[in-house]
Amino acid sequence: MNTGDKSAHEVLWNPPPEARARTRIGDFMQWVARDRETDFADYAELWRWSVDDLAGFWSAIWNYFDVPAYSQPTEILADADRMPDTRWFPGATLNYAQAVLRMPGLADGDTAVIAHSQTRRAVHYTAAELREQVARARQGLFRLGVRRGDRVAAYLPNIPETLVLLLAAASLGATFASCPPEFGVRSVLDRLGQIDPKVLVVVDGYRYGRKSIDRSAEIREIRTALTGLGQLVVLPYLDPSAAPGPGAISWDQLVAHSGELTFEPVPFEHPLYVLYSSGTTGLPKPIVHGHGGILLEHMKSLALHHDLGPGDRFFWFTTTGWMMWNYLVSGLAVGSAVVMYDGDPAYPDPTRLWQLASISHTTYLGTSAPFLLACRKAGVSPRAAADLSALRGLGSTGAPLPAEGYRWVYEHVAPDIYFASISGGTDLCTAFIGGAPVLPVRAGVMACRALGAAVQSIDEEGWQMIGREGELVIGKPMPSMPIGFWGDADRARYRSAYFAAIPGLWRHGDWITIAADGSCVIGGRSDATLNRGGVRLGTAEFYSAVESLPEIRDSLVIHLSDNDSGTDELLLFVVLDAGCVLDARLRERIAARLRDELSPRHVPDEIHCVREVPRTLSGKKLEVPVKRILRGELPETVSAPGVLADPEALTPFIELHAHRTGAPAIVAAIDS
Structure with a gap:
């Protein structure tokens, strides 16, 4: 925030008068009023309830989204006052892939995935085609011996095959992990070497901007180093005619046989995927996320905070090495089609992402604060460069966006767009600060703390503060807090990472100022x-x-x-x-x-x-x-x-x- 700018907190957008009647968060508030006989005057009251009554709020999320489950929970949370030892939804069994592939509101023939790439032609999947591809990949993984608890890894870009592989692995109860192909050998081994994958799926190379990048040598090194690897699967992406090589099979061979799309029932906390910290200060932390926690958190965040649902096309520019890719995949769980892009977002010029949003009829576009600021510096005016008439929402993350970035959005993207700068992290695989479509957007300010996220600002003595900058902590458990770190059986490394500095509170490592109205x-x-x-x-x-x-x-x-x-x-x-x-x-x-x-x-x-x-x-x-x-x-x-x-x-x-x-x-x- 630029404190010298007196207009830093100016209101740039107000929700329309009908926002509460027409948004998903408004519908949720009405549902709670009917189902729980609990009414809320505004977002502030809703947020307070969501953190004061964790069991009531998260059970409402479970029921509102009609989570498909094989067995219902015996309670909502146990040991609620023993963070990080809280147990969510004990007794429940479900499967993340089943909930995602339900794709509520999408008929079999509706578009579910739109994927653009600098390396090959665009790919479109209908809902039925996506389910068929997942069923085939599931059958292929099963033939390779993948079972519940095994690890399936990807050295793949942001393309439909990666999404298919994640859902196929999840359907079997296997655990997924991914690295983008721009990672070098050391970075891949620092990550995948910690989880001992049974199957690794790779691309032979890719294009980025003007460059064609061959990954054959890196794949040989990675394969040799992963001594426990059972099978290498090669997707010929850069060169469609490339052979998989000795001892490997092709992607086409993996998905050659159709099969029934079934799902392994797993406990709420069963490992879904491993995400990794950036690795800029040591070996990357292998952060394990569970089926149930990710599903509930993403449905809540995407539907209620981003206002996504059937009829939307959700596009977040990301790579498979960033948690926003996992966030993007979950768009299907709330009925949105997802838009993917693999390539340089500024090639051949800085309007590339905006042009893709136009071509794909994107309704919600997400990117990073550095990208938006780079467009501003370059003098780009997206509304002049592309037809953004379908775009009604815009998101930004990765770094704080200053007030001038907000103003640029409303001057050069659209004057009536719902814009949300959000903040969270890989550790929880979500945003716990951001926006809500029933709240105004002010320059340089994130409108609210997310529902169910007890975000606090504390001073050096641990006292909560309002209106003053303090250490960002989360005071109560959230379902998407990690199960733990891979291989950290006694959770000592996990406790040290988040709870050692301030016992009983999750320390995130940011400074935050929380205003009296809840904005941050x-x-x-x-x-x-x-x-x-x-x-x-x-x-x-x-x-x-x-x-x-x-x-x-x-x-x-x-x-x-x-x-x-x-x-x-x-x-x-x-x-x-x-x-x-x-x-x-x-x-x-x-x-x-x-x-x-x-x-x-x-x-x-x-x-x-x-x-x-x-x-x-x-x-x-x-x-x-x-x-x-x-x-x-x-x-x-x-x-x-x-x-x-x-x-x-x-x-x-x-x-x-x-x-x-x-x-x-x-x-x-x-x-x-």
């Missing part, structure tokens, strides 16, 4: 905080100030402090627009902007120009890994190249550390 502003990562002379500031606010200057395309700020040595340095790295120069005049303008909008203490000691800010593949800035490099840690211990959008982006920081410590290195990439 994320201030950045709490482990990357700027704290000079007792003046604490989240990095999101810093970036908003710096990147509002027209010359600056991107930025990264690092605070190096050490009480023992007396170090207290603030280093700013900027990426400039073409033709701009980091001269004395621009340095002073940057300093003046930070001095005026933040504080004199937040004027950097040094400002450097770099070619690119290091980011993960999902667009997150690598603040902590860069800080560790500048403190002298080895690059290979703080990040894996395969998780970075551009591994070379770390080079300037490695060389800067060498230069500052007197090591024999040349800082060639700094200020170039």
